[in-house]
Amino acid sequence: MKSGKVNYHSVHSMDDAIALSQAHEGNAKYIAGGQSLMPMMSLRLIFSEEVIDISKIPDLKKCFSMKGHFFIGAGVTHAMIEDGKVEDTTNGYIQYVAEGIAYRGVRNKGTIGGSIVNADPAADWPTALLALGARVLIKNHSNEIEIPIGEFQCGLMQTTLKETDLVKGVLVPLLSKEAKWSYIKFCHKAGEFAHSIGAIVIDPSLGLFNAVLGAAGDKPVLLPRLSTYLSSADIKNVNLDKELNELLEADLLENTFHLPSSYEFNLHRSIVKKAVMEVLKK
């Protein structure tokens, strides 16, 4: 099984990639790790006559501190984060997420930028980075823009990227020592796409209180009531059985399409609850 006919192009700079994409009038696809794109091209779910390999662009692998945040280049692989080759400013959160993605053979090639651009609602980075309040840096032929990841992903495998735009990287916060996080993923088999993800990041000194549910609909959703509740001062005394249950159910009813009696609703409720309990233990 292989993809339809394609022309392969390898580039060594972001400007070359964008220029080439423009020359093909947006009919070209950027390929980084290709760990989702290649299977989808083989299955004829995606057709592209031109593929532009951006995995050999050195600038896309760069990571550095920037404007009180930490910038992670879009071409950084999951394995690089797993192995600690990227500075972790999130108290181990991104490293924990990275080592749980698929399998090592996939992590060696798959990139953080590719994951958010693919925008699979059941993938790890879209959910994990939303909980972290990350921002996405996008480069086009004339300028660079920066948008919150919650606005970047606009639907099922859809983002606000224009045809020739290139994701340069993501900005993650520098979490304080007091910050806490939990990341609970439910899979039937280790490494498969999640059936439900509960991600919570709390950092009082940054005013960050995010509870996110992933793999529940067309894109990860921030649970507003639960997030607000986690920001209240006495979160240690949360009554998991009553108050939290009610908040959580209201959040799930508003943000998913599942009936309260369904398997999915109960699965998501259990996973988010587990994430809350885990973060309170820390």
Add this chain to the structure above:
Amino acid sequence: MSSISIQVNNQPFQSEIDDRMTLADLLRNNMNLTGTHLACELGVCGSCTVLVNDEPIRSCITLAASVSGMSVQTIEGFEDDDKMKVIRECFSEEHGLQCGFCTPGMLITVRDMIIREKCKTESQIRKELSGNLCRCTGYSGIVKATQLANQRLNNLEVIKSR
């Protein structure tokens, strides 16, 4: 068409290839290295695992053109590898293979796991092996073989360092 130049099992190889050709097809069809097996061809089963620049990757979802200039090591290229020798013996002793279809991918994955020190507990081994599917041997034998190989290789390291 693209022209590629790669090192496969320490031998240089040059060819004109169709751009859509995967690395797995190149190895099997153009180089007759049929130890690299193809099953799902979607990156799920792990039987096509090979090393590219010493890292395991799935050759069925890697474009051959994209590895130009890199070094590739397939299951045929481990003849002189001390670690692989021990791992092979352990797979044989502990019934780590039956039909052998998944074995090339398993061996390359296990070698990488031992190098990265990801064989500390049985559950860690099972998690790390989850990217390689076996449909007949059963994972018990494969896990036992991995544990034994890890133990023997670590002992060898200790002896060497004395």
